[in-house]
Amino acid sequence: EDKVVQSPLSLVVHEGDTVTLNCSYEVTNFRSLLWYKQEKKAPTFLFMLTSSGIEKKSGRLSSILDKKELSSILNITATQTGDSAIYLCAVGDSSYKLIFGSGTRLLVRP
């Protein structure tokens, strides 16, 4: 069965720290890997990584896809309290279905 595993489950840091969130996957027909940020309500899209785009960066957030290791990391530098959220990793398969991990809950303390 296809699965996506995220670690750590939760993380508490102080403002200014750098964090690395991990995502590993076992998906038969991998096509893409996506990161979402979920605050109180809807998950919001952050990045999509594919074989043709294995590294993305937006401001303090960056992500890398390692297809050999079947994994991805999401880095957040100089964290702020507004970064507190659940970060979801999802893998898209050949039927355009997304398989989600259970998320990493990040808490950034002032």
Next chain:
Amino acid sequence: DTAVSQTPKYLVTQMGNDKSIKCEQNLGHDTMYWYKQDSKKFLKIMFSYNNKELIINETVPNRFSPKSPDKAHLNLHINSLELGDSAVYFCASSQDGVSYEQYFGPGTRLTVT
């Protein structure tokens, strides 16, 4: 303007009842989805419609029936509600059936007592 909206936001009902959740998107997307997020925060796909046609139908009890009157709307009807149906239900949309980037609604928290 809200891109993907759902009603109601909260729904508390008793076992055995029938309820519906509505979803609308104003993004002009062709494809819409229903997800269930359980207490462990796993988001699992339930259904997907592309231009009113069902394209993804995961292993979901047949008490759950989606209906898409047009490509901007996807409703979820649930018959004979059970305790295990308690969860947050998210609607999402994407440009078309071959896009991975999905936009989510705010969710409907369903509590079955």
